[in-house]
Amino acid sequence: MVTVRDRLNRLLPAAHVRIYRASGGRVGGSFGTANVLLLTTKGRKSGVPRTTPVNYLPDGDHLVLIASNGGQDHHPAWYLNLVADPTATIQRRGESSTVTARVATAAEKAELWPRIVDWYKGYDAYQKKTSRDIPVVILSPSPSP
Numbered sequence: 001m002v003t004v005r006d007r008l009n010r011l012l013p014a015a016h017v018r019i020y021r022a023s024g025g026r027v028g029g030s031f032g033t034a035n036v037l038l039l040t041t042k043g044r045k046s047g048v049p050r051t052t053p054v055n056y057l058p059d060g061d062h063l064v065l066i067a068s069n070g071g072q073d074h075h076p077a078w079y080l081n082l083v084a085d086p087t088a089t090i091q092r093r094g095e096s097s098t099v100t101a102r103v104a105t106a107a108e109k110a111e112l113w114p115r116i117v118d119w120y121k122g123y124d125a126y127q128k129k130t131s132r133d134i135p136v137v138i139l140s141p142s143p144s145p
Helices: 004-023 077-084 106-119 122-129
Strands: 034-042 049-059 062-066 087-092 095-103 136-141
Touching (some): 004 049, 049 077, 049 106, 062 106, 106 122, 106 136
Antiparallel strands (some): 034 087, 049 062, 062 136, 087 095, 095 136
């Protein structure tokens, strides 16, 4: 049975993507203190491009994503897509680029997690809410061809 929550979880991100793209990220490019980018991955089953708005934390030349899925007990689809194919496209404001994703090592996550929680306290609550270890993803610029 499809619930109202299920429908909203599909409609709101799609609307966010349309507004973000139409405004060049001026609208929808931030949420409180969080920066938001559009992440386009290849669907691991369909092969179809999938675009999702995702919060990110800048870290030098890298961008850090948190696959929290709001503390649910399953990974977000964008994370599973990146595990299957780590090449993705991002749009930050009006700029698009190709990136390569990798899951942070345990040591990298331990180093980043205090910054992540300081940036958004909700991530700590999400980790306590779920039995899965919330992955941290590091995006690096892809080399130019």
